[in-house]
Amino acid sequence: MGYARPSMMNAWRKHKGNKEPGHEGCGEIIEIGEGVKDTKFKLGVRVALLAVPGCRSESCTECSRDLPQLCSSGMRHGIGQDGFFAEYVAVNVHAAVPLPEGISPAVAAVATDAVTTAYHGITRRAEVKKEETVFLFGLGGLGFNALQIVKHIGARVIVTDLRQEKLDAALSLGIPSRDVVPAGKSVQDFVQESGLHGKIDTILDFVGKYQTFEDAQQIVRPGGKILCVGTLDRRNEIDMKIGIRKRLSIIFTYGGQQRDLVEVLDLISSKVLQPQVELGKLSDFPQALKDLGAGKIKDRIALVSDIADL
Numbered sequence: 178m179g180y181a182r183p184s185m186m187n188a189w190r191k192h193k194g195n196k197e198p199g200h201e202g203c204g205e206i207i208e209i210g211e212g213v214k215d216t217k218f219k220l221g222v223r224v225a226l227l228a229v230p231g232c233r234s235e236s237c238t239e240c241s242r243d244l245p246q247l248c249s250s251g252m253r254h255g256i257g258q259d260g261f262f263a264e265y266v267a268v269n270v271h272a273a274v275p276l277p278e279g280i281s282p283a284v285a286a287v288a289t290d291a292v293t294t295a296y297h298g299i300t301r302r303a304e305v306k307k308e309e310t311v312f313l314f315g316l317g318g319l320g321f322n323a324l325q326i327v328k329h330i331g332a333r334v335i336v337t338d339l340r341q342e343k344l345d346a347a348l349s350l351g352i353p354s355r356d357v358v359p360a361g362k363s364v365q366d367f368v369q370e371s372g373l374h375g376k377i378d379t380i381l382d383f384v385g386k387y388q389t390f391e392d393a394q395q396i397v398r399p400g401g402k403i404l405c406v407g408t409l410d411r412r413n414e415i416d417m418k419i420g421i422r423k424r425l426s427i428i429f430t431y432g433g434q435q436r437d438l439v440e441v442l443d444l445i446s447s448k449v450l451q452p453q454v455e456l457g458k459l460s461d462f463p464q465a466l467k468d469l470g471a472g473k474i475k476d477r478i479a480l481v482s483d484i485a486d487l
């Protein structure tokens with residue numbers, strides 16, 4: 178069912194400890210397997226690539242329960258297996274989504290995880306609706322995409338980040354200053370002073386530190402939801418009394434699915450979402466790695482293969 182093609186783009190997460198050799202990719206179809214019947218896959222078509230498409234077998238406990246992103250039987254490109262930093266790769270049709278109009282391969286590569294994970298978490302796990310008030314912790318590589326997704330849904334969103342430049346970026350996006358927690362300000366104090374106590378329906382924790390998870394439990398309204406995405410601290414603490422008395426829903430999320438990627442690419446194509454990405458060369462990988470470590474790369478950098486024709 179697979180076809181081989183050059184992997185033109187390889188986005189790389191700005192994330193400490195990320196050792197996977199390319200789990201966000203975009204490429205061009207150069208060969209189509211015999212079993213591929215879907216006519217949207219043609220030679221020369223550019224496709225965004227999902228790292229974990231699932232085996233799609235009815236006997237698979239994950240895929241049969243609509244959880245292909247957790248499947249361990251299918252391919253896991255760049256996650257414990259060779260990834261998209263290779264110049265050619267064979268993928269299953271469920272891993273590939275043709276690019277709509279107006280999307281560069283670099284942005285499409287970033288969309289496969291940095292945007293799709295945020296989208297899946299917000300729309301399918303936390304099920305954020307436009308009537309909600311949302312509190313977003315962290316405006317990094319995933320969090321800033323999350324902000325754009327929530328804004329598109331139409332919900333009010335309050336944001337916090339330690340970095341002033343990230344808060345400035347949120348303001349530039351049109352988030353009113355009353356909904357931006359000043360850098361260094363206590364989140365719990367801000368919520369009290371802003372009259373938001375008891376009004377925050379959903380927390381999106383894209384940081385996952387002890388403090389953010391603690392703040393989340395304190396500021397969320399009774400009956401509210403906390404979506405856990407970030408993992409900066411490996412272990413955090415749940416206050417059982419708060420959790421039970423507020424009857425909280427604490428929801429974890431992981432990755433996204435092909436249908437999420439299709440929707441995300443359409444939103445990018447229509448300029449609703451604009452992922453931040455820089456361009457580099459795959460042959461300059463060692464330098465990109467150093468720049469990443471030195472904090473010189475803002476959000477994401479996409480590394481382009483030397484054989485790519487862009």
Ligand SMILES: [Zn+2]
Nearest residue numbers: 232237240248
């Ligand atoms: Zn499976």
